[in-house]
Amino acid sequence: MSEDLLNRRYRLVGKGAPLFYEKPLHVVRGEGVLLFDADGNEYLDAYNNVPVVGHCNPRVVEALTRQAGLLNVHTRYLHENLLDYTERLTATFSAPLDMAILTCTGSEANDVALRMVRELTGKRGIICSNSTYHGNTTAVDELSTMFRGGKSESPNVRAIPFPETYRPLNGLTGEALADAYVNEVQAAIRAFEESGTGFAGMLVCPIFANEGLPDVPAGVMPRIARIVREAGGMLIFDEVQAGFGRTGYMWGHQMIGVEPDIVTMGKPMGNGHPIAGLVSSADIINAFRSRVMYFNTFGGNPVSCAVGLAVLDVIQEERLLDNVRNVGAYVAQGLRELKQRHEAIGDIRARGLFFGVEMVSDRARKTPSAEMANMVLNRMRENGVLISRAGPFDNVLKMRPPLPFTKAHADRLLSTLDQCLEAVAHV
Amino acid sequence: MSEDLLNRRYRLVGKGAPLFYEKPLHVVRGEGVLLFDADGNEYLDAYNNVPVVGHCNPRVVEALTRQAGLLNVHTRYLHENLLDYTERLTATFSAPLDMAILTCTGSEANDVALRMVRELTGKRGIICSNSTYHGNTTAVDELSTMFRGGKSESPNVRAIPFPETYRPLNGLTGEALADAYVNEVQAAIRAFEESGTGFAGMLVCPIFANEGLPDVPAGVMPRIARIVREAGGMLIFDEVQAGFGRTGYMWGHQMIGVEPDIVTMGKPMGNGHPIAGLVSSADIINAFRSRVMYFNTFGGNPVSCAVGLAVLDVIQEERLLDNVRNVGAYVAQGLRELKQRHEAIGDIRARGLFFGVEMVSDRARKTPSAEMANMVLNRMRENGVLISRAGPFDNVLKMRPPLPFTKAHADRLLSTLDQCLEAVAHV
Numbered sequence: 001m002s003e004d005l006l007n008r009r010y011r012l013v014g015k016g017a018p019l020f021y022e023k024p025l026h027v028v029r030g031e032g033v034l035l036f037d038a039d040g041n042e043y044l045d046a047y048n049n050v051p052v053v054g055h056c057n058p059r060v061v062e063a064l065t066r067q068a069g070l071l072n073v074h075t076r077y078l079h080e081n082l083l084d085y086t087e088r089l090t091a092t093f094s095a096p097l098d099m100a101i102l103t104c105t106g107s108e109a110n111d112v113a114l115r116m117v118r119e120l121t122g123k124r125g126i127i128c129s130n131s132t133y134h135g136n137t138t139a140v141d142e143l144s145t146m147f148r149g150g151k152s153e154s155p156n157v158r159a160i161p162f163p164e165t166y167r168p169l170n171g172l173t174g175e176a177l178a179d180a181y182v183n184e185v186q187a188a189i190r191a192f193e194e195s196g197t198g199f200a201g202m203l204v205c206p207i208f209a210n211e212g213l214p215d216v217p218a219g220v221m222p223r224i225a226r227i228v229r230e231a232g233g234m235l236i237f238d239e240v241q242a243g244f245g246r247t248g249y250m251w252g253h254q255m256i257g258v259e260p261d262i263v264t265m266g267k268p269m270g271n272g273h274p275i276a277g278l279v280s281s282a283d284i285i286n287a288f289r290s291r292v293m294y295f296n297t298f299g300g301n302p303v304s305c306a307v308g309l310a311v312l313d314v315i316q317e318e319r320l321l322d323n324v325r326n327v328g329a330y331v332a333q334g335l336r337e338l339k340q341r342h343e344a345i346g347d348i349r350a351r352g353l354f355f356g357v358e359m360v361s362d363r364a365r366k367t368p369s370a371e372m373a374n375m376v377l378n379r380m381r382e383n384g385v386l387i388s389r390a391g392p393f394d395n396v397l398k399m400r401p402p403l404p405f406t407k408a409h410a411d412r413l414l415s416t417l418d419q420c421l422e423a424v425a426h427v
Numbered sequence: 428m429s430e431d432l433l434n435r436r437y438r439l440v441g442k443g444a445p446l447f448y449e450k451p452l453h454v455v456r457g458e459g460v461l462l463f464d465a466d467g468n469e470y471l472d473a474y475n476n477v478p479v480v481g482h483c484n485p486r487v488v489e490a491l492t493r494q495a496g497l498l499n500v501h502t503r504y505l506h507e508n509l510l511d512y513t514e515r516l517t518a519t520f521s522a523p524l525d526m527a528i529l530t531c532t533g534s535e536a537n538d539v540a541l542r543m544v545r546e547l548t549g550k551r552g553i554i555c556s557n558s559t560y561h562g563n564t565t566a567v568d569e570l571s572t573m574f575r576g577g578k579s580e581s582p583n584v585r586a587i588p589f590p591e592t593y594r595p596l597n598g599l600t601g602e603a604l605a606d607a608y609v610n611e612v613q614a615a616i617r618a619f620e621e622s623g624t625g626f627a628g629m630l631v632c633p634i635f636a637n638e639g640l641p642d643v644p645a646g647v648m649p650r651i652a653r654i655v656r657e658a659g660g661m662l663i664f665d666e667v668q669a670g671f672g673r674t675g676y677m678w679g680h681q682m683i684g685v686e687p688d689i690v691t692m693g694k695p696m697g698n699g700h701p702i703a704g705l706v707s708s709a710d711i712i713n714a715f716r717s718r719v720m721y722f723n724t725f726g727g728n729p730v731s732c733a734v735g736l737a738v739l740d741v742i743q744e745e746r747l748l749d750n751v752r753n754v755g756a757y758v759a760q761g762l763r764e765l766k767q768r769h770e771a772i773g774d775i776r777a778r779g780l781f782f783g784v785e786m787v788s789d790r791a792r793k794t795p796s797a798e799m800a801n802m803v804l805n806r807m808r809e810n811g812v813l814i815s816r817a818g819p820f821d822n823v824l825k826m827r828p829p830l831p832f833t834k835a836h837a838d839r840l841l842s843t844l845d846q847c848l849e850a851v852a853h854v
Binding site: 006014024028069074083103104106111266271273274304 | 432513538541
């Protein structure tokens with residue numbers, strides 16, 4: 001059955017369309033933090049951040065159904081839902097970030113953010129990290145350094161080493177390490193200015209999710225933000241992964257205490273429904289719109305906004321941020337305990353309900369082991385728990401469940417991980 | 428009430444977010460080809476192509492609801508809906524176009540099509556028309572010649588005059604006119620080759636919808652297709668407006684009898700739900716995917732595909748293509764009659780249920796009158812019929828209703844247009 005599906009898939013969408021797991025999973029139903037396959041097997045979903053309030057959340061489905069039966073049109077007519085949603089959304093930011101542009105995908109949100117900073121600064125140069133991905137459009141793909149050995153092929157993009165303490169730049173520590181990362185940004189800005197490209201801004205994930213959720217040296221991000229602005233650039237935070245409560249804060253930048261000029265968002269925004277967008281200041285968005293005719297046919301339609309509102313309702317009324325902090329701390333503690341017993345764990349990172357587990361073949365040398373990570377995640381899948389991996393060496397187990405994740409779910413995740421690490425150690 | 432809404436809108440999404448009509452319409456409900464405003468007034472929707480099978484079509488809403496309550500995940504797991512939909516969709520094309528990439532918006536579809544032809548040809552140069560718009564991403568926006576006086580600012584894009592018989596290039600006619608348009612494409616290809624940019628392909632709407640639906644000199648499009656391929660380029664047809672039965676054929680290129688290498692699609696695909704994509708050959712898509720990691724989080728999810736399937740079901744089972752041909756011919760005949768009585772109509776274009784009415788201040792000189800077009804469409808709105816305008820001079824009344832448009836609806840459209848033209852003639 002799955003074999004037939006796989007062959008049909010190869011024929012209709014191609015072998016190159018990405019699939020998870022050595023034995024791909026044929027899913028048929030989702031509920032809360034659980035997925036079910038065609039044979040009725042249950043899986044604990046510890047990967048998917050899109051269904052942020054749980055797979056098929058009934059309140060979200062009800063809002064979707066009600067509005068889809070009433071009206072679904074573009075935003076060149078007046079409708080309350082666009083305004084109610086934008087008002088609720090912008091209220092979760094501090095004062096200067098008070099206006100929105102709604103799109104359908106995070107790629108579109110990042111693309112329009114790039115258009116915005118380039119249009120308003122009159123410069124082209126964008127700084128990103130050396131192990132990242134922000135989306136699939138031509139312009140955003142120029143930042144996909146994770147597929148290109150840490151570099152961009154575009155003269156308009158420069159990658160800096162992402163800040164971390166685990167494999168610190170040049171083996172430095174403390175203030176010297178912080179200085180080194182800040183200097184990389186300075187150097188990139190200077191190179192843009194000298195090449196004539198000019199410096200438009202910086203686009204990064206505030207928690208460096210694709211980079212493997214590194215611990216960032218203290219003070220680096222506020223210093224980088226200051227430097228970007230002093231050079232006339234704008235700071236864009238891609239909150240597609242960090243946003244909507246993932247870290248225990250509504251937004252990742254609120255956790256790290258750095259205010260950007262533009263926030264982009266996507267994946268969890270509609271719990272699976274295609275809604276995304278950016279939030280910035282009225283000054284910035286009005287200046288952009290006065291120069292550029294930007295319209296998005298499906299962006300901000302009444303159905304998408306009804307869904308977005310329902311997601312915000314559930315996050316707030318079910319106190320999911322509190323749950324993220326409580327259960328997140330519980331999982332983090334469990335992972336630290338696992339690290340004591342499993343040599344293959346080199347490091348543990350935790351931000352709310354987002355975890356990275358560094359798999360290494362030599363803990364002292366911090367030798368990354370993509371192979372071990374791959375074995376663990378496939379074994380987890382066989383044992384009914386879904387996770388993935390990330391990071392520049394593809395060796396960081398990535399765990400990022402829907403937010404209604406309980407301590408019971410956490411126990412299941414931790415015990416299955418424990419078993420799989422044990423089994424893999426003896427392969 | 429609408430005043431409050433407007434002020435909230437300016438505060439939350441900005442004055443630059445586009446709105447229709449001098450007195451914006453506050454819509455609250457849609458049903459079939461009708462929209463209703465907050466005061467309970469009914470409007471005949473003769474503009475929106477997105478709700479192709481009618482606003483809030485119950486079969487589409489039911490499919491959406493059922494699947495949204497069951498499962499909504501990305502395509503890195505196996506699921507039948509992606510395959511069932513892709514199979515049904517590609518079956519509407521002739522044999523070489525047998526594989527798909529699903530996205531969320533037409534902009535994304537055109538962006539990945541541009542990535543594809545540039546990646547596979549190793550060249551950058553794209554030919555488009557001089558009065559077009561294909562979407563809002565950085566790369567696709569380089570083709571937005573309608574906002575830039577008929578030109579592109581990018582060295583990677585060259586605009587050719589769109590082919591038409593109403594205001595023919597250099598006043599030519601017959602074979603000489605056809606030759607002239609073909610020569611423009613030849614010249615653009617040569618210029619790309621000489622500049623070192625190289626020629627990657629051509630991206631146009633097969634019915635030149637944004638250009639005002641011009642009558643194209645016979646033989647021009649097949650000749651252009653041949654030239655593009657002989658030069659090693661690929662032909663992309665943007666069927667975002669022409670596709671899904673609009674012309675009385677399933678695809679606009681089937682009406683004009685020219686087979687492209689890539690077809691992009693969007694707007695009507697999900698009747699308002701954000702689904703879009705491209706269809707091409709397995710050879711082209713597999714070659715692209717072997718070089719580029721393309722993934723779209725929401726693209727091809729089970730909910731979008733269930734919606735897409737329902738749209739295809741309704742188009743087929745309700746025989747909407749037949750309706751398009753029948754009612755389309757009826758409206759076209761009515762418009763020709765109006766032209767006999769209204770001097771302000773310079774020309775009538777009709778393709779299925781898609782109509783362009785050229786408003787002119789001097790019929791002999793074909794002097795475009797954007798002012799008259801604007802007056803007519805705002806008066807139509809006041810009289811309960813929604814249309815818009817298009818074309819390089821913004822003077823072509825654009826009528827493009829949902830496909831379940833009956834002769835009774837057509838009578839209402841025509842009689843209201845008659846009255847509004849009469850009233851405007853005496854202003």
